[in-house]
Amino acid sequence: MKCFNICIDIDGTITDPYCWLDMANKYFKKNISIEEITQYRVDEVMGVTRSEYVDFYNKNKFELHSGKEPIRKDVKKTIQKLIKTNNIYFVTAREKDLEILTYHYLNKHNIPYDGVFMLGTSYKVDTAIDLKCDVFIEDCYENALQLSTSGFKTLLIDTNYNRFPLNEKITRVFNWTDIYNILEKMLLQKKVI
Structure with missing residues (x-):
């Protein structure tokens, strides 16, 4: 049985946030x-x-979204490790007409996943609820606030455009190694309980 349901945004979170x-x-x-x-x-x-x-x-x-967007450092190896013990769901505001390009990007970079959800909107709370999300990884400050105030633990990956005050449910992370370390610590705490 998998430990956590991890929801991950795509643009700016696994891709370079300034590629546009x-x-x-x-x-x-x-x-x-x-x-x-x-x-x-x-x-x-x-x-x-x-x-x-x-x-x-x-x-x-x-x-x-042609697949040329650079991928953030350590995304691939981190997600490949995480999927061994967790469910990985990509939850993106991308529209449905970008679905083929999105799957191509993930597959091209050998990024494993259990599901990809193309919402066509930045509102992700309902999908997080449906997926029984334990942790959401995001780059958009407004999305992080929305998710966290709805009760979701949110890891906000640092960018120039999201450096605003955080609440107790949001943790700022600076790279995918930070993300992995936090999730490992959460897993250890879960095993102790």
Whole structure:
């Protein structure tokens, strides 16, 4: 029997969180640096309207999620270790039309999983409830708050755009080694109880 149900976001969590920047800079004729990305929403970062961003995203989403996005360090080996004793579910705001590209990306990088959920919305609480999530790994501060205030232990992987105050259910992590160590400690505590 598996120990934990671990839910993991994809974009910015297993992928490089800034991989969209070059394309957005070119499209909007900007020169924004990684250090300037202090908000999650690309429209706010780029100083454009929400509809201008939506237009950019709709025109470029297949290229943005084409599988070329760099993967964060240690994601593959960490998830390969975790899946031996835990259920791994990817829960993403990506829309259904990105499903084939998403599976291709995970398989290309040999990232194992028990399920992939393409929500088409950033609201992940209901899916976390359905999956009986024990821990959610996320990069979006607003999502982390929403999940944590709904009772879910959340590991927020550090980025320039999520450095805001945390509540007691959110733990900031800096890499996938941190994530693994925290989950191992939780597992040991569970075995003691």
